Amino acid sequence: MQHQAYQPVLPCVNKYLQYRWDKNCYEMHRSKVKSAKPTINTTPPKTYNHLLVKLKKRQLEEERVSRIKRENHMLLDKMSHIMHTGGGVDCRNDYVKKSLGSEKRQLELLRITKDNQCLLQRLSTCRPRYSVQVWHEQWLDNLQLMETIGRYPRLYKAQGYSLPPISADRLGNVENKKTARNKHEGPADTRNERKECDEKTKSEHKATSSEDED
Numbered sequence: 491m492q493h494q495a496y497q498p499v500l501p502c503v504n505k506y507l508q509y510r511w512d513k514n515c516y517e518m519h520r521s522k523v524k525s526a527k528p529t530i531n532t533t534p535p536k537t538y539n540h541l542l543v544k545l546k547k548r549q550l551e552e553e554r555v556s557r558i559k560r561e562n563h564m565l566l567d568k569m570s571h572i573m574h575t576g577g578g579v580d581c582r583n584d585y586v587k588k589s590l591g592s593e594k595r596q597l598e599l600l601r602i603t604k605d606n607q608c609l610l611q612r613l614s615t616c617r618p619r620y621s622v623q624v625w626h627e628q629w630l631d632n633l634q635l636m637e638t639i640g641r642y643p644r645l646y647k648a649q650g651y652s653l654p655p656i657s658a659d660r661l662g663n664v665e666n667k668k669t670a671r672n673k674h675e676g677p678a679d680t681r682n683e684r685k686e687c688d689e690k691t692k693s694e695h696k697a698t699s700s701e702d703e704d
Contacts, residue, residue, distance in 0.1 A: 496508070496509045496512075498512065
């Protein structure tokens with residue numbers, strides 16, 4: 491009854507025969523597919539024993555283990571011998587500690603001290619290039635020049651004041667000051683006071699210079 495419901499692809503005279511033929515063709519195709527061999531070899535490669543079992547590596551490992559065991563046995567024998575006999579090596583150090591470069595450092599220290607003594611002797615015997623007397627003379631000349639070009643007398647420094655004392659004449663006679671400035675000349679009292687100040691400063695500087703020379 492299956493051939494009656496079968497619909498062939500191409501038109502045919504007998505559906506029953508066409509159904510049997512198509513069924514046989516399909517079964518032959520399925521059998522060919524099952525029995526077909528692959529064109530690409532997908533099987534795993536062949537395994538070799540000498541690649542899996544590395545005999546050389548195993549031999550080296552056994553030799554290493556045997557060497558370690560032999561060294562451990564020798565060390566154990568030595569330790570047992572030391573424990574039974576007390577050892578044959580005296581590790582106590584009784585020598586005196588000394589430095590290898592102490593002599594060189596001592597010579598270097600002597601050389602440095604000798605150089606320092608020579609330098610000190612040269613400095614102590616060296617004469618100064620600048621003369622104190624000349625400096626005092628130049629300072630006196632500068633004082634004299636300052637007094638000649640100065641506008642006000644320098645009495646307050648000789649007397650020990652921080653500021654010059656203001657006199658009644660200066661406060662009352664402003665015009666006289668202006669005329670004296672223009673003429674670059676002062677009254678007779680101021681001239682005498684300047685001379686006395688100069689003599690005092692010169693005497694003080696001479697006394698200090700004589701003390702320095704002594």
